[in-house]
Amino acid sequence: MVIAICSSIFYICWLVGLLLRRYDILMFFQQDLSTATPVYWTCVAVIGLYSVSSLFGVVGSIAQNRKMIGIFKFMYWVMAIVLLCVSLAAWILMLVKRDSIVAGCNQYLQDISTSHSPYYTPVQLPNGAIFGKDDCEGAMKRVLIVGGVLVFIGNFLQIYFASAISAYADRLKRNNQHQKLRDLDDYPESKMAVY
Template sequence: MGMGMEKCCGFIPLRLATFIIATWFFVIYLFDAVTGFLGINAVTVYSGQTAKAWYYVDLIFTLIICIGGLLGIIGSCFASRKFAKIFSIIVWINCALSIIKYIVSLALMAVFHENLVRSCLRSGFIGFSNAQTPMGPAIITDSPFYTPVQYPGTLNAHASSLDDCQSNVKTFLIAYGVVIFVIELIQIYFASVVNAYSSRLRNGARHHRLHDQQIKDFEESRYHMSTVY
């Protein structure tokens, strides 16, 4: 896939495209990991609340993808055939890990969406202005008389209403599903671009070796001709 590709997106040279793609994997997933650690990444925190072990697996996957991107940046800078081949493998691994990461996170949040609503009732919806680090599910009374009360400086500082939380969670899950579908399509295309670049370097190396061998054969034949005459 992508072996006959000449340009990325029709106008970006393959080497530059490989560098940009490697930077994408490094920067995007570094940001993903940092926001997850800080408790402002809704996907990481909410999926981790539904399955605590997944919180750590998710972050490990994210860091592996990030490191893969860093290796790609180094390799594309030096136009190394060996490094390009390694990165073409790494980028496919990155795609596989990111697909697992996103689909499992979405599945956990969809199955346990009531947990997300409860967390929102207690602490509001997670965002840059509302960081949350507790990995346990929220314990909220089922009493119909319960009303969230906001206390500044506490876990309940951003508590929200049931209607708002249900609406926010539903919108979030739909938007997240659409976004990850688009991102995975882009990353699969990126992987084909890197594969095309690796193939071009490998084929170019074969052509250079052939050219060098032709020169050597010509020189040797010329030497033998001179000894005859």
């Protein structure tokens, strides 16, 4: 029940945040909006579906409803596997494209610093240096390290929680299999006239 409540709160907040910050998120990908918009709505749909299944988990655990817990268990495993594949793929893609990402960062900094816009001034670090090439390399290294740790720890936790949900669903199934037989007096069609 704790896993269901925590995942419900987390994914509902994430869904609300995505919906409220839609324009901010899409403006970040302004150059390739034709690709970003379907990806955004796919994320909203998947997170919305998972939010609903988490609510099934909360209601199912309170009511001890096997079908609701079964739906929650199935969706949690699907999401754990999807997140494992997507996060590993994204992290590996960042490793493979590391040099081009750093080159893009450096090109962006060079383009901004050479433009004479009245709205932009170069970022100066506390020591007086301007954010430059080595900073892009260092930032990329930190993103890869933190991203790798988050990918592995996050996926381990997701699989652990999915296993705990499966164990609960199996225990609920075993406990509900041994119900008392109903009294035949409750079913009038079972009474036959004796001659």
